[in-house]
Amino acid sequence: MPEGHTLFALARDLDTAFRGTSPEVSSPQGKFAGGAALLSGHEVVEATSWGKHLFVEFAGDRVLWVHLGLIGTFTIDTTSYAGELPVVGQVRCRFATDDHVADLRGPMVCDVVTPEKVDEVLARLGPDPLRPADPRSDPDLAWARIQRSSKPIAELLMDQAVLAGVGNVYRSEVLFRLRVHPFRPGNKLQRRTWRAIWADLVALLPLGVATSKIVTVHEQVDEVARALEAGEEVRLTSRDSYVYKRQGEACHVCGSRIRTQVVAGRNLFWCGNCQRRG
Numbered sequence: 001m002p003e004g005h006t007l008f009a010l011a012r013d014l015d016t017a018f019r020g021t022s023p024e025v026s027s028p029q030g031k032f033a034g035g036a037a038l039l040s041g042h043e044v045v046e047a048t049s050w051g052k053h054l055f056v057e058f059a060g061d062r063v064l065w066v067h068l069g070l071i072g073t074f075t076i077d078t079t080s081y082a083g084e085l086p087v088v089g090q091v092r093c094r095f096a097t098d099d100h101v102a103d104l105r106g107p108m109v110c111d112v113v114t115p116e117k118v119d120e121v122l123a124r125l126g127p128d129p130l131r132p133a134d135p136r137s138d139p140d141l142a143w144a145r146i147q148r149s150s151k152p153i154a155e156l157l158m159d160q161a162v163l164a165g166v167g168n169v170y171r172s173e174v175l176f177r178l179r180v181h182p183f184r185p186g187n188k189l190q191r192r193t194w195r196a197i198w199a200d201l202v203a204l205l206p207l208g209v210a211t212s213k214i215v216t217v218h219e220q221v222d223e224v225a226r227a228l229e230a231g232e233e234v235r236l237t238s239r240d241s242y243v244y245k246r247q248g249e250a251c252h253v254c255g256s257r258i259r260t261q262v263v264a265g266r267n268l269f270w271c272g273n274c275q276r277r278g
């Protein structure tokens with residue numbers, strides 16, 4: 001499933017391509033024909049994201065609300081096909097202008113909603129570490145939920161009402177980076193540990209936006225952060241991880257075998273030696 005950094009980059013790219021234009025909106029597949037008709041020809045005011053949710057605001061208080069779910073994609077063609085780009089596969093929604101075509105396929109949510117409904121959706125979501133300056137991204141809002149829960153921290157980090165945007169890869173990697181046992185209950189976590197998890201996510205997610213890869217291994221984190229600081233182009237040819245999808249392999253730090261178990265419906269990965277209980 002795309003994590004928050006993917007949605008953040010997608011919202012930015014849609015905003016760049018379509019803000020201020022009045023695209024022709026259609027549903028080549030037909031399932032979204034009614035919604036597309038409500039948007040077509042209206043001006044795009046802004047495209048934004050919060051966690052894994054995407055909102056494209058159109059003039060007239062109409063907002064396209066999208067959640068990609070597990071398999072959804074929203075691709076932008078930046079060449080000038082003038083809307084003549086052939087439709088490939090099941091395109092739920094297409095934006096077309098003279099300069100850009102964007103195709104949405106396989107989303108979990110694709111709906112036209114009011115700004116009030118957007119507020120309702122946002123109210124159900126936790127703080128987004130990609131927007132640390134936003135008043136809604138106060139990490140104490142997440143802490144209030146974490147410290148009341150006896151669920152494992154690995155499960156709480158995936159709960160979008162606790163924290164918005166973090167998925168399976170970031171939760172496993174960040175818990176390893178901070179040597180936190182993934183099954184530690186929220187109400188047994190120290191506040192300073194939560195603060196460290198939040199700070200790590202705030203530092204890591206922008207590197208994901210910049211590289212389109214989840215960068216968590218210290219050498220790569222340093223390399224990407226340095227390149228961004230210097231304003232250089234970032235090129236990462238390989239993606240490494242500490243624990244994600246490394247079950248049975250040796251831990252990079254201690255050599256123990258990396259373990260895996262299903263938590264919150266997804267495979268969690270951790271090192272039983274580096275991330276001890278207690």
Ligand SMILES: [Zn+2]
Nearest residue numbers: 251254271274
């Ligand atoms: Zn280890």
